[in-house]
Amino acid sequence: PDLSDDIDDLGVKFRFRYFxxxxxxxxxxxxxxxxxxxxxxxxxxxxxxxxxxTFDWDELTEN
Known part of the structure; x- marks a missing residue:
């Protein structure tokens, strides 16, 4: 929550079963x-x- 206004609490709801x-x-x-x-x-x-x-930051921000 400290790094994004889009996150209200600790954790993002997801399911492993679906993309x-x-x-x-x-x-x-x-x-x-x-x-x-x-x-x-x-x-x-x-x-x-x-x-x-783990993702390399430079590769994520190339665009």
Whole structure:
């Protein structure tokens, strides 16, 4: 929530079962130079699972 006005609480609702786009704007502090973005998705419950992926910041912002 500190980095985006699009996030109201900790966590974004998603489902592992279906393809889903999660969109929003990410705001970083002045002078901050990101190197990579790490995304961790955790499902809780009786079939808990986790997926993790790291993206190179320069590749994400080439456009």
């Amino acid at each position: 889903q786009d999660v969109e929003g704007l990410l705001r970083v502090p002045d002078g901050f130079e990101p190197v990579e973005l790490q995304v961790v998705a955790r499902a809780e419950g009786r079939k808990s699972s986790q997926a993790e992926r």
